[in-house]
Amino acid sequence: MSTKRRTYKSYSPELKLEAVKRALAGESVKVIAHHFDITDPDYIYKWMNQYEMYGEVGLKRKIRNHPQLDKDAIIQELEMESAYSSLVRIFGNEIKRKREEVLIKVSDN
Incomplete structure (x- = not known):
């Protein structure tokens, strides 16, 4: 049994905004995730929802x-x-x- 702690990767608001803008422009979410080394492409969908609800400020808020x-x-x-x-x-x-x-x-x- 391993006692290693799980580490989480955090992403800057600027990176999130760029990823969201590219996704809204029609680029593939998988391609964007690969380009920015985002571990799970679903994060981009979450960021898009935050962006649509709160604008750029939503990408800076901690949920x-x-x-x-x-x-x-x-x-x-x-x-x-x-x-x-x-x-x-x-x-x-x-x-x-x-x-x-x-x-x-x-x-x-």
């Missing part, structure tokens, strides 16, 4: 085995982006008001 965890992560990211946008909106207006006050003081002198 989790549990779909609910992935959905929770997306929701958390969106909530953080919304909070950030709100802070920028609030403090952005405050900064504009301070700037106008300074300009008024300068013009009064």
Whole structure:
């Protein structure tokens, strides 16, 4: 019985994008897999689905085995982006008001 650990090969987002673009252009998935040394041509089909759903960003995201965890992560990211946008909106207006006050003081002198 072997105690060797299984190693997994990872692929860069750039390689995934190039493989997807070539597949969408009509090139054979097997040929693309062989050219890029991709161990399983089915990966390219998965990347194509991710690309169609999320665009290029989908090729950079790490997909989790549990779909609910992935959905929770997306929701958390969106909530953080919304909070950030709100802070920028609030403090952005405050900064504009301070700037106008300074300009008024300068013009009064």
